[in-house]
Amino acid sequence: MEAHLLLTNAHMRCDSYGTGSQVKLPGKSAGEPKVFKFGIPYAKMYETLAGEDAAYFTANGILNLTRRGASVKESATRWQDTSSETVASHDVVLAFEERIFDAVIEDLQTRDPGEFKPVLVICLDTKDNPAEAAKAGLTALEMCWRIEKCEDLLSEAGDIIEEFGEQKMKESSVKILYQICYL
Template sequence: MKLRYAMVCSSNQNRSMEAHSLLKREGFDVASYGTGQHVKLPGPSIREPNVYDFGTPYKHMFDDLRRKDIELLSLGFNSRYKRNGILPMLKRNLSVKLAPQRWQENAADGPFDVVLTFEEKVFDLVLEDLHNRDQVLLKPVLVINLEVKDNHEEAAVGGRQALILCQELEATENWEETIDDIINNFEKQHRRKLLYNISFY
């Protein structure tokens, strides 16, 4: 059964893009999104993130941060963005798609069969958005939250687990009948608690 998948995190940079990249490589029909107001990347300090609008190409962010990095180096500071993995991440992202997309602004991309989120707050925002739409198709959509910390190591683990979960769903004839078993088996196998909900388009 060929399902359509959406991977969603806050900024459509790290967790959703790691999963998108993996699933795309494995031949899945997959898209990815963020639910935040803006795209935020680490900056010179926690209080000064680099902020971009959704739709800003990853290539633009890459060039912008590389330029800032060269300026830091010329002032005798550390290479911040290369060291913290931001530049390699952006390079990966721009090989997957052009720019981060915001879930709430891309309703026309649906309907999806499965939406996988990586943070409970994002899970709630996706469900809220689906409930607020005109549910005219009455086509079910499975929304699952796999909680993943927003760092490169955890995103790599989360991406692999997202792939395993999607392979399980892809292998079933009818996920609506088997979803409880799939979730229970996954939780036992990976010792991760999943949240899930069925909404409609």
Template sequence: MSQEVKPVIHTFACPPHLRPKSSKKSPSPSSSNPGSPALGPNKSRLKFLKSPILRARSLVTPPTSPELFSLPKPKRMPEENKKLMQFCTVCASNQNRSMAAHLLLKENGFNVASFGTGSTVRLPGPAIDKPVVYQFNVPYNEMYRELSTRDTRLYTANGVLNMLDRNRRIKDHPERWQDQNQVFDVVFTCQERCFDSVCIDLLHRGAKLSRPVHVINVEIEDNHVEAAAGADAILELANMICQSPDPDTEIIEILSAWQKTHQKLPSLYQMCYF
């Protein structure tokens, strides 16, 4: 019997300026803070994050500032959440997974943007070790015309031209998460590496607005079939969030309920701040 997959939920990342001034030393994740969740199967993330994960784990104390929790939040109807909440989808190159989810959320009336976290945009090329590389500011339309001229048969067969044709109908060019200054309520990432990049970037920004953002990773394989299936799952989760009268308080229950019906899409969760 297969074991049930549960979302990996990290505790609150408190804005640096709201942390107690007396706590100069960062507590050890295992000994000083026994209530913090174990990384479990995601221990491999430590190799990638190294020093940034130590900084992240030093911010795990839930914020108790009266500025954030003394006043009751007005509860909204689902229609209001859908109009007011800002969503975002993120993958490595802002081409396949994030754009499939972007389009589906947009078609269903969500306020949504999309980004990539890589240093460059990488598309499948003539061989697995020969990708086509572009900068993030190159328009989708320019990529489409160049690749269709270079080898129409190849880039039609591997689905790249169809993907670029879809993307150019959504927005002008791929955008990089680290270069944007927008504020979102929910960020959906499509790969653990992208999740790490978004969380670390938000920590480095310093939480100047003290505005919480729910960062949720839905692990999706980078191919066209899985991207479409993952977009459907993200849409379902976005609808569940909007249907809640108080998504900030109920986000853990929402994510846990969603994960029970999507066992093949393991998720990660972290509350961060803009």
């Protein structure tokens, strides 16, 4: 959501999706996440968590996360439930975890191809916590600015990502993966 917010504020078209079977937020223990169905409004998630233990979920940042989510969009959307037409309207897909990158690639490879349009899928592997999400959001914005400037995404993507990755490896340990899929 951090990247979604930054990209939207930079006037870039942006949608965000989850790839799991449900929305999982950290609970009071690692073995007991707070689980919500896709489509449940972020405002309802906030209300539920605040009613359960507002102090705890404020301290761990989850209430802020759901509030920010509600300011960006109504509810979480599942990637695999999104129509191929909508998916094909994206030129670039950013994932922030390798397992999500893999799920997106797998999904794209199993969909029936339409016009055989290229979709660039990039992974900026990021630890799932607020501080790292903030850094990854800025990294995503910087990468998208570079991609926006290219004249031919298909032929320039590899060079842009390789150069960007080399620069980012000097600044942080961000791992960047990418693949071009066709839909």
